[in-house]
Amino acid sequence: MDYRPQALDKKWQERWTNAHAFDSTEDPSRPKYYCLEMFAYPSGHAHVGHVRNYIIGDVIARTKRMRGYNVLHPFGWDAFGLPAENAAIQSGIHPETSTLANIAHMKGQLQRLGISYEWRREFATCEPTYYKWNQWLFIKMFERGLAYRRRSSVNWCEKDQTVLANEQVVDGGCWRCGTPVTTKTLEQWFFKITQYADDLLKGIDQLGQWPDKVLTMQRNWIGRSEGTRVQFGDIDVFTTRIDTIFGATCVFVAPEHPLVDRFAAESKDPDAFRKRVAVFRTQDRTARLSGEIEKDGFFTERYVVNPFTNEPVPVWIANFVLGEYGTGAVMAVPAHDQRDFEFARKFGLPITVVIHPDPDLGAPQGDLKEAYVEYGRLVNSGEFTGLSSQEAIVRMGQWVERKGLGRRAVQFRLKDWGISRQRYWGTPIPMIYCEKCGVVPVPYEQLPVELPKVSNFTGRGDSPLAQVPAFVNVACPKCGGRARRETDTMDTFVDSSWYFYRFCDPRNDQLPFDPAKAKYWMPVDFYIGGVEHAILHLIYSRFFARVFRELGMVDHDEPFTHLLTQGMVLKDGAVMSKSKGNVVDPDDMLVKYGADALRLYVMFVAPPEKEVEWTDAGLEGSFRFLARVWRFVDQWCDEAKNAAAVSAAGLNEAERRLRRKTHDTIRRVTTDVEERIHLNTAVSALMELVNDLYAFGEKLQNGGARPQGYSVLREAVEALVVMLSPFAPHTAEELWERLGHTEGLSRVAWPSYDEQVAKADEIVVPIQVNGKLRSRLTVPAETPESEMRERALADPAVKAYIAGRMIKAVVVAKGRLVNVVVE
C-alpha cells in the first residue's frame, strides 16, 4: 500500500476534532504544562516561515501530553492593528471584515497542518469580550496612577498618521513602514512602566531559560546606570563620572530643557536666542540618527558655579544633549569625554585634565589628541587628588550629599509607554472629558466602550472616532453634564501584553480571568516566537504581569519560564515576504506531500532557533523518509501485531543490537525534545533507527525469522511510531492503528527506556598513541582500567608504534578511550 498522506491528514484531523483530543481542564492531580506560540496577526496567509513557530510548539505540546502532562496549548489572534485599517483606506473594505476573513483562512491553514490547538479557547483581540478587559485594566491602572495623561512630544509617523512608542521607532523610522519619524506635541496617555524599571531589570536574573541575547537586549533597553545628581547653581546635572568634576569647565543643557525658555527671555536678544533653539529642536530624531550630525551649540550668557571648584562655568545649549534622558543637562568635561572634547575643540572651551592613567607622570604636557575616558587617578582635584576613580566616585558622592548639593541617583533609559493612537482599529480608551469634572473614567458597569462602526476611512491625521458624534458626545458619568469621549485608541501592544492570561479562562465575563485558573496554568512553561519581539512584546508582558500582581490577581513575577526564539525561514537568501514574492504557501506543500512531510522537514532542517533556507529537495527527503517508515510498517505489521512482549533472555546478537538501538533512540529523542530542544537531532535519531530496522528486516527475510525477533521488532516499531507522532502525527496515528491499537496516540504514554538495555555490553574503544588514533579495541563495557591499559599495550598496531620508545604515560578515559604517551 502506497503512502498517500493527503487522505490521512483529513481522516485524523476529523477524529481529533470529534474526540476533543486536545481539550484541557484544570486538574491538580497532574503536572500542568502551558505551551504557547505567540499568537498571530491575521495578515491573510501564513507562509512556511510563520508556521515553523507553530510546528515547534506542536512537537513540544504533543510530546508533553504523552509524557503525562496536562497540556494547555491554545491559539488566538492579535486582531487589531494598522495594516487592516490601511487596507481599508485603500480598498474600502472594513477592517473587521478583512480581519475576520483572514482569521478564517489562517485558522484553516493551521488546522490542515494538524497543529494540536485547543480551538475552543480561541479568541481575537478585536472582540468586545476581549478588549473590554483592556479597558477594565486601563481604568484599574488609572486608579493606581499607572496610567496617566500628559502633553508630550511624541514620535509621529506621517504615513501611518499615528504616534509611535519609542520602542516602535527603528533606526529613526516607523517600525512598520520605515517612514522617517518626526515629532509632534499631543495630549497622550502613558503607562508608567518606569515604576517597575528596577524590578524588570532584577527579574531578568530569574529568566535562566531565556536566550542570552534577549536578556542582554532587555538589560540594555532598561539601561540602568548609577551616578550622581549635582547642582550647578540652579541646574541639576546627572553624571556617572563625578570623579571628573574638577575638570567640568562648562555645563551643557538640552534644547528641550525647561530652563531654556527663561534663559531666552533673560538674554540680550530673546528672539535670536529662540530662533537658534528652534533650529536644534527641529533637528529631530531622524536628523540626529541619520549619521554624524555636527555637534553644535551656543552660549546662554549665563554662568553657574561648579560646586567642587567654586569657579563659575558657562552654560551652553548643545544639540547632542538629550532632553529625555537624565536631567537634560550635563557637566562638560572635555578632557575626559570624547563628545565634550570635540565640542570644546570646536568652540575653544578650556580643557582641564583631572584624571591621569599613571599618577607618577604628573599632568600631561601639550595638546591632547582625544579625551582620556578610562578610569585612572585624580589630579588637580583638591582634597580628592590621588584617589582612584572608583574611590573618588564614592567619596565625592558622599561629599555632595553631605553638603546638600545633590544625591547619588539611578537613571534608566526606559521611558514610560505612550499608548495613545490616533487610529480606528483598536481598543477605545475608556475615558471621558467633562468640562466640570475633568478626566473621568467610564464606569466599570458601562464597559466595554464598543468601537462604533465607521465606514469612511480617509487616513487623515485626526482620530477616526472623532468623526462619530454619537460616540464622542456623552453625558459625564459624574455630573451628567456635557462631556466628550476620548477618541484615541490603545496601542495594539496592550492587547498582546496579557492575552496569555486570558487563555487560562477565555470566556470569563466577570474578570479578565479567574485568578485560580491562572494560578493553575501560569506561568507559561514554554513560549515560542520571533526574536523581533525580544524587546517590545516581552517587556510589556513582563510589565503587565507586575500590574496583575499589584492587583492581587497573580502571584508570580515572571510570565514566561522558557523562551525560544525561532529562526526565520529564508527563500533564495531573503526573508519570505509577499512583496518579494518568495513566499512558500504551506497549502501548496500539503497538496503535494501532506502535512507530516512538511512538519518533519521544518523540524529536521536545522535547530529551531537557527535561520534556515527553504529547499524543496529537503522537503522531498522528509517525504521519502515517511514513505520508508510507512513501507516498513506495512510490510511487518502483521508479524509485529502478533508478537509476544519482548523479554531480554534468549536474544541473539542481531536482536540484542536492535533492542539496544531502540532503547538508545528513546533516550536520545526524549532528551533532545524535552531538554535540549534539538528537534533536528531527534529526527536524525529516528532516521537511524529506521535504517537499522531495514537492516534487521533483511535478516528476518533471509532466514533469520523467529518469535523473539518479531518481539524485538514490535518493540522497535512501536517506539518509533510513538516518537514520530509529535513530528508526523497523521502518519503515526494511521500506523499505530494498523499495528492493532484502537486508542488514539494522544492518549498513549511516551516509551520509557532501560538504561541497561540502552547501554552497549561491548564497546569499541579507540586507542591513541600520542593523541593520534592508531587502533581500536572491542571490550566488554565494564572492563577495568588496568585491563584496558594492558590490552592497549598488547595491541599489535600499538606495539608497532611504541617499539623502542619509552612509555611516559597511559591515559585511560574509562569506557571512552586509551591514549599511550611515548617519547
Place this chain on the structure above:
RNA sequence: GCGGAAGUGGCGGAACUGGCAGACGCGCUAGCCUCAGGAGCUAGUGGGAGCAAUCCCAUCGGGGUUCAAAUCCCCGCUUCCGCACCA
C-alpha cells in the same frame, strides 16, 4: 563605538561534561530491480598519496593550555543581529 551570537565537506547540519571530526539528510557516483522512472533497494562519497594494507593533512587565521582541543584561554579576521551622542 558598545553589546550579543556565530564561523565544521559541494549544501543543511552532528559531535551531550575536552576523548574516534563529519552522525542524519540533501546532492553526486556506481550497481541491482524495473516495460519505464524524477520510484525502490545496495554500496561509495572531506582533501592528498598509494594497486593495497595504510599514511599524511583537515573544524576562519595565528599563538597557547592539555596525554588529548571543533570544544578551554589569548591575539586577529569575517558574517549576522541588537543598541547607538544615555552623560
